[in-house]
Amino acid sequence: MTAVQPAAVPAPSPDFAKIKATQQATWASGDFSRVASRVVFVAEQLIESADVQAGDRVLDVATGSGNAAIAAARRNASALGVDYVPELLDRARLRAQVEHLDARFEVGDAEALPVADGSFDVVTSVFGCMFAPNQQKAADELLRACRPGGTIALASWTPAGYIGEMFRIFGRFLPPAAGLQPPSRWGDPKHLGAMLGRGAASMTHTRRICLFKWRSVEENLEFFRTYYGPTLRAFERLDAARGAELAGAILDLSRRFNRNPPNGPVSMEGEYLETIIVRK
Numbered sequence: 001m002t003a004v005q006p007a008a009v010p011a012p013s014p015d016f017a018k019i020k021a022t023q024q025a026t027w028a029s030g031d032f033s034r035v036a037s038r039v040v041f042v043a044e045q046l047i048e049s050a051d052v053q054a055g056d057r058v059l060d061v062a063t064g065s066g067n068a069a070i071a072a073a074r075r076n077a078s079a080l081g082v083d084y085v086p087e088l089l090d091r092a093r094l095r096a097q098v099e100h101l102d103a104r105f106e107v108g109d110a111e112a113l114p115v116a117d118g119s120f121d122v123v124t125s126v127f128g129c130m131f132a133p134n135q136q137k138a139a140d141e142l143l144r145a146c147r148p149g150g151t152i153a154l155a156s157w158t159p160a161g162y163i164g165e166m167f168r169i170f171g172r173f174l175p176p177a178a179g180l181q182p183p184s185r186w187g188d189p190k191h192l193g194a195m196l197g198r199g200a201a202s203m204t205h206t207r208r209i210c211l212f213k214w215r216s217v218e219e220n221l222e223f224f225r226t227y228y229g230p231t232l233r234a235f236e237r238l239d240a241a242r243g244a245e246l247a248g249a250i251l252d253l254s255r256r257f258n259r260n261p262p263n264g265p266v267s268m269e270g271e272y273l274e275t276i277i278v279r280k
């Protein structure tokens, strides 16, 4: 007698359009430009690592208030920043104008970039396209926008680092849609290889640390729940008791990642992966 095998249940496929609309509202809440000014040096370092030259055409994907586009324009490159939050792009334009830089900003989706194939010498994303819900589509767009022989440069939070852990905590309190991959997979070289390897002549990875410095872990929490959309929205969606638990979990996490002695100013280590890809 042959045993009848139960039919395999297909994995649920996430509703990417719906998820993206919610995410867009999340990034538009608070004021991400306030957070971005605390991590400027990540973009400056990435542009140095990508060896951006004067005259290069540089595309910064999910640019927010423009950190990496502006860093590229400071090297006399011609930069375009794309993001789906218009208010952040307004802030980016203001910053570029104040510094007299050649940087333009356009509304667009990391999964459907408003640019021609192979039209950029350098394509960057700092903690940006890692948040697109359809990760392969976002990766395909990076490859499409970059010319053969050009450079793709990425900064991505690692799964075990401070921000990777923070997103895991959010997921414990507010489970993500079924089938959605954690953004911090972009901080895993194996996953990047699987997504981008077919278009890469070479791919090098460097683990780096971004320090978050505050007078206390409480000040850090207050700042993030006021200005950082994902934290702000998580607290909005929880009742008071669960919100207090989330606050406790973030404070514990911050103490764990603080490299300073207790009872003084804090310096939390946020590990990220810097990836430089030479396009085939």
Ligand SMILES: C[S@@+](CC[C@H](N)C(=O)[O-])C[C@H]1O[C@@H](n2cnc3c(N)ncnc32)[C@H](O)[C@@H]1O
Residues within 6 Å of the ligand: 020, 023, 027, 028, 032, 036, 043, 061, 062, 063, 064, 065, 066, 067, 068, 082, 083, 084, 085, 088, 108, 109, 110, 111, 125, 126, 127, 128, 129, 131, 132, 133
């Ligand atoms: C953590 S912020 C980083 C912003 C900027 N790269 C920086 O370094 O300051 C994430 C950014 O990604 C943008 N973003 C997320 N998903 C996107 C998508 N699918 N298309 C365009 N922008 C997206 C958000 O609007 C937000 O500005």
